[in-house]
Amino acid sequence: MVELVFSDSLLLMIAILLFASVFASKTSFRVGVPTLLFFMVIGMIAGSEGVGIEFDSPQAAQFIGVIALNFILFFGGFETSFSEIRPAIKSGAMLSLFGVLFTAIILGLFVWCLLPGFSLVEGLLLGSIVSSTDAAAVFAVMRSRNLGLRGNLRPMLEFESGSNDPMAYLLTITFLSMAQHPEESIWSNIPMIGVQMVVGVTMGLGLGWVGKRIINRIRLEYDALYAVLVIALMFFTYSATNLLYGNGFLAVYTSALYLGNQKLIHRKTIAKIFDGLSWIMQISIFIVLGLLVYPSHIVPVIGVGLVISAFLMFVARPLSVFISLLPLKIPFNRQLFVSWVGLKGAVPIVFATYPLVAGLDKADAMFNIVFLVSATSVLIQGTTLSRAAKFFGVSQPFKRQRKISIDIDLTDHEDVKSKFVQVTLPSHSKVLGIPLVELGLPPKVAISLIIRRDKYITPYGATTLEAHDRLLIVSEDAVGMAKALEKLDVSGQVDWE
Numbered sequence: 001m002v003e004l005v006f007s008d009s010l011l012l013m014i015a016i017l018l019f020a021s022v023f024a025s026k027t028s029f030r031v032g033v034p035t036l037l038f039f040m041v042i043g044m045i046a047g048s049e050g051v052g053i054e055f056d057s058p059q060a061a062q063f064i065g066v067i068a069l070n071f072i073l074f075f076g077g078f079e080t081s082f083s084e085i086r087p088a089i090k091s092g093a094m095l096s097l098f099g100v101l102f103t104a105i106i107l108g109l110f111v112w113c114l115l116p117g118f119s120l121v122e123g124l125l126l127g128s129i130v131s132s133t134d135a136a137a138v139f140a141v142m143r144s145r146n147l148g149l150r151g152n153l154r155p156m157l158e159f160e161s162g163s164n165d166p167m168a169y170l171l172t173i174t175f176l177s178m179a180q181h182p183e184e185s186i187w188s189n190i191p192m193i194g195v196q197m198v199v200g201v202t203m204g205l206g207l208g209w210v211g212k213r214i215i216n217r218i219r220l221e222y223d224a225l226y227a228v229l230v231i232a233l234m235f236f237t238y239s240a241t242n243l244l245y246g247n248g249f250l251a252v253y254t255s256a257l258y259l260g261n262q263k264l265i266h267r268k269t270i271a272k273i274f275d276g277l278s279w280i281m282q283i284s285i286f287i288v289l290g291l292l293v294y295p296s297h298i299v300p301v302i303g304v305g306l307v308i309s310a311f312l313m314f315v316a317r318p319l320s321v322f323i324s325l326l327p328l329k330i331p332f333n334r335q336l337f338v339s340w341v342g343l344k345g346a347v348p349i350v351f352a353t354y355p356l357v358a359g360l361d362k363a364d365a366m367f368n369i370v371f372l373v374s375a376t377s378v379l380i381q382g383t384t385l386s387r388a389a390k391f392f393g394v395s396q397p398f399k400r401q402r403k404i405s406i407d408i409d410l411t412d413h414e415d416v417k418s419k420f421v422q423v424t425l426p427s428h429s430k431v432l433g434i435p436l437v438e439l440g441l442p443p444k445v446a447i448s449l450i451i452r453r454d455k456y457i458t459p460y461g462a463t464t465l466e467a468h469d470r471l472l473i474v475s476e477d478a479v480g481m482a483k484a485l486e487k488l489d490v491s492g493q494v495d496w497e
Contacts, residue, residue, distance in 0.1 A: 039282075039283050039286035039287050039290065040286040040287070040289055040290040040293075040346075040375075041290065042287060042290060043286060043287035043288065043289065043290020043291045043292075043293075044290040044291070044293050044295060045290075046287075046290070046291060047290065047291045047292075047293065047294070049294055049295055049296060053291060055288070055291040055292060056292070057292075058292065058353045058356035058357050059357055060288075061288050061289060061292045061350075061353050062350065062353040062354065062356075062357055064284060064285060064288050065285050065288070065289070065346070065350035065353060066350075067281065068281035068282065068284060068285035068346075068350075069165070069249060069285075069347065069350060070234055070235065070238055070249075070252055071234075071274070071277055071278050071281040072278055072281060072282060073162070073165065073249055073252050073253045073256065074234050074252050074253070074255075074256040074274065075256070075274045075275065075277075075278040076162040076253070076256070077162065077252070077253045077254070077255070077256030077257040077259075077260060078256040078257075078259060078260035078270075078271065078274060079260060079271065080158075080159070080162060080257055080260060080261075081260075081261065082261045084155050085155045085158070085159045087152045087155065088152040088155040088156035088159055089159065090328065091152070091156045091325060091328055091330065092155070092156045092157075092159035092160045092163065093159075093163070094324045094325060094327075094328065095133075095156070095160040095164065095321065095324055095325070095338070096159075096160050096163045096164035096167060097164075097167055098320075098323070098324040099160070099164070099320045099321060099324040100131045100132055100164050100167040100168050100171070100320075101131075101167070101171070101320075102316075102319065102320035102323050102324060103127065103130075103131040103312075103316050103317060103320040103342075104124060104127040104128040104131040104168075104171050105124065105127065106127070106315070106316040106319055106320060107123075107126070107127035107130065107131070107308070107311065107312055107316040108120070108123040108124030108125070108126065108127030108128070108175075109123065109124075109127075110123075110127075110308070110311050110315075110316065111123035111126050111127060111308060112124075114304070114307065114308070115304065117362070118362060119179070121175055121178045121179045121182075122175075122179055122360075122362050122366075124171075124175045125172065125175035125176055125178075125179055125355065125366070126308075126366050126369065126370070127316075128168060128171035128172045128174075128175050128351075129168070129172055129348050129351045129352050129366065129370055130312060130344055130348045130370055130373050130374070131164075131167075131168045131171065132161075132164045132165050132167065132168035132347055132348070133157075133160060133161040133164055133341070133342050133343060133344070134161060134343055134344050134345030134346065134347050134348070134374075149337075149389060149394055149395065149396065150334075150394045150395070150396050151334065151394075153334060153337065153338070153394055156338070157338065157341050161343075162253070163253060165249055165253075165347050166197075166200065166247050166249045166250035166253065168347070168348075168351065169247065169249050169351065170193050170196055170197070170247060172351045172354060173354065174186075174189045174192070174193060176354055176355060176358060176360070177189065179355075179360055180358060180360070192245075195245055195246070196245065196246055196247040196250075197246075197247060197250065198246075199241060199244055199245060199246025199247070199251075200241055200246040200247035200248070200249075200250030200251045200254065201250060201251070201254050202246075203237065203240065203241040203244065203246050203251040203254075203255075204237065204241070204250065204251035204252065204253065204254025204255040204257075204258070205254055205255070205258055207233065207236070207237045207240070207251070207255050208237075208254065208255035208256070208257075208258035208259050209258065211230070211233045211237075211255065211259055212258075212259060212262050212264065214229070214233070215229060215230065215233075215259075215264050215265065215266075216263075216264060216265055216435050216437050216438055216461065216462060217435060217462070219462065223266050223269045224269065224273065226265070226266045226269060226270055227269065227270050227273035227274065230259075230270050230274070231277075233255075234252055234255075234256070237251050237252050237255050238251065238252050263437040263438070263461065264437065264461065265435070265437050265460060265461030265462045266461070282346070285346050285350065286346055289346060289349045289350070289371075292353075293368075293371055297364065297368050298368045298371065298372060301365060301368045301369050301372065302372065304369065305368070305369045305371075305372030305373060305376075306372065306376065308369060308372075308373060309372060309373045309376040309377060312342070312373060312377070313340075313342065313377065313380065313381065317339050317342040318335075318336070318339035321335055321338050321339045321342075322335055322339075325338070333392045333393050333394060334392070334394055336392050337388060337389060337392040337394045340381055340384075340385070340388045340392075341381070341385065342377070342381065343377055343378055343381050343382055344373055344374040344377040344378065345374060345378065346374075348370050348373065348374050349367075349370055349371055349374055351370075352366055352367045352370040352371070353367070355367070420472070420473070420474050420475075421472075421473055421481065422470055422471065422472050422473070423470070423471050423473065423485065423488065423490045424468060424469070424470050424471075424490075425465055425466070425467060425468060425469045425470075425471065425488070425489075425490065426467065426468075426489075426490070427467040427468065429465070429467065429488070429489045429490070430489050431465055431487070431488055431489055432464075432465055432466060432467055433464050433465070433466075434464060434465065435461060435462050435463065435464055436459055436460070436461055436462075436463050436464075436465070437461035437462065439487055439488070440487060441483075441484050441487055442475070442479075442480040442483045442484060444475060444476040444477065444480045445473065445474070445475045445476075445480045445481065445483070445484040446473070446474050446475075447459050447471050447472070447473055448472045448473070448474050449471075449472040450463070450465075450469050450470070450471055450472075451469070451470040451471075451472075452466060452468075452469050452470075471488070473485075473488075
């Protein structure tokens with residue numbers, strides 16, 4: 001009976017925290033502060049020095065954080081369109097790799113000089129923890145403020161923030177290992193970093209390719225189970241990559257980036273479910289990290305934390321951006337704005353739990369400093385992005401794009417100029433048994449109906465073709481129809497032009 005009451009009380013508290021977080025988000029959109037920072041504040045209020053919920057387990061916080069980051073990185077990669085980020089891939093990649101590295105080094109050297117009790121390796125560890133730009137924070141601020149940007153700035157910033165966490169993670173575990181084993185040198189860890197990145201990308205692409213075929217060829221009775229399948233693939237990718245000494249986070253992001261740009265059956269269902277799960281994970285991670293923070297422990301490091309945060313915002317981040325983008329000859333005003341969009345969020349605080357779990361001497365001070373850096377970054381940079389965009393001359397009217405579905409009635413199509421033909425698949429056709437989603441039909445072509453043995457079949461991605469199927473094909477133009485008939489191996493069957 002006691003356990004039941006405890007369980008009910010715990011669930012009630014969770015529900016209250018979620019309600020409070022969701023309602024608090026309405027305020028955050030008006031003031032331009034990322035919603036998730038409010039979730040963290042609510043976690044702090046509910047903690048042991050607030051309402052009184054006792055939570056003092058860095059291991060549990062790290063475990064929840066790793067799970068949450070898997071969902072956040074996967075959804076970010078899955079929703080990233082190659083066509084949108086293609087113009088900004090080079091600049092975004094430079095920031096994701098070299099920008100993170102230079103930020104960690106510059107800030108690490110500053111911390112080493114500023115704090116006599118910190119060794120060089122411990123300074124570099126702190127710099128690595130806060131070196132990445134938080135995707136959730138960047139997306140939340142830019143979208144809540146409807147911020148329009150000139151050129152390729154928006155895709156560059158979104159690609160950077162979505163892809164730079166794996167590099168920060170690599171640097172964090174590298175310098176953490178060196179702090180635990182002083183006899184190690186940075187040079188001995190460079191091969192490990194290379195292996196982690198190569199294995200991470202290879203596993204991500206390989207398992208993404210395998211995942212696409214599993215998703216498109218398996219026959220599940222319920223659409224929602226496809227999202228469960230993708231979750232299993234996501235966790236398998238992360239854990240299998242780590243077991244092979246690769247970067248699991250990089251593998252998850254890479255596989256999601258690959259899958260998101262392929263033709264998948266029930267893609268919309270998968271995306272919607274992951275969108276909701278991603279929000280739940282983000283809320284959970286911020287609340288848990290808020291519970292882990294003790295406000296009384298932050299007070300002694302406020303001065304140091306603010307100095308480090310100011311140096312990061314005004315020196316380390318700008319220098320790293322200028323050095324990283326130097327070969328690309330990007331206008332100076334745009335580089336200044338990119339420097340200002342170095343928002344921190346939950347990811348650095350999750351990485352700050354690694355020294356806590358490892359039992360490092362300076363771990364508690366690092367955690368509280370990182371919390372201050374993240375909070376001040378969001379409060380100062382997050383609330384001034386719109387003004388900064390105008391000041392640096394990179395803002396433009398925001399053009400909202402919405403994805404919509406349109407149903408077209410083709411019953412009365414006498415005036416329609418699109419091509420609309422019927423073909424029959426021969427018994428020797430090379431496309432028999434292949435799901436429609438894998439046929440590679442042109443984007444403006446659709447198989448609208450299949451007639452099979454006097455039955456009408458509404459096709460979808462997983463539908464496979466059989467011999468003697470009669471297909472009703474619709475194309476916007478003759479070029480698309482020609483390519484479709486060639487793909488279906490029936491080019492010479494009908495004179496449709």
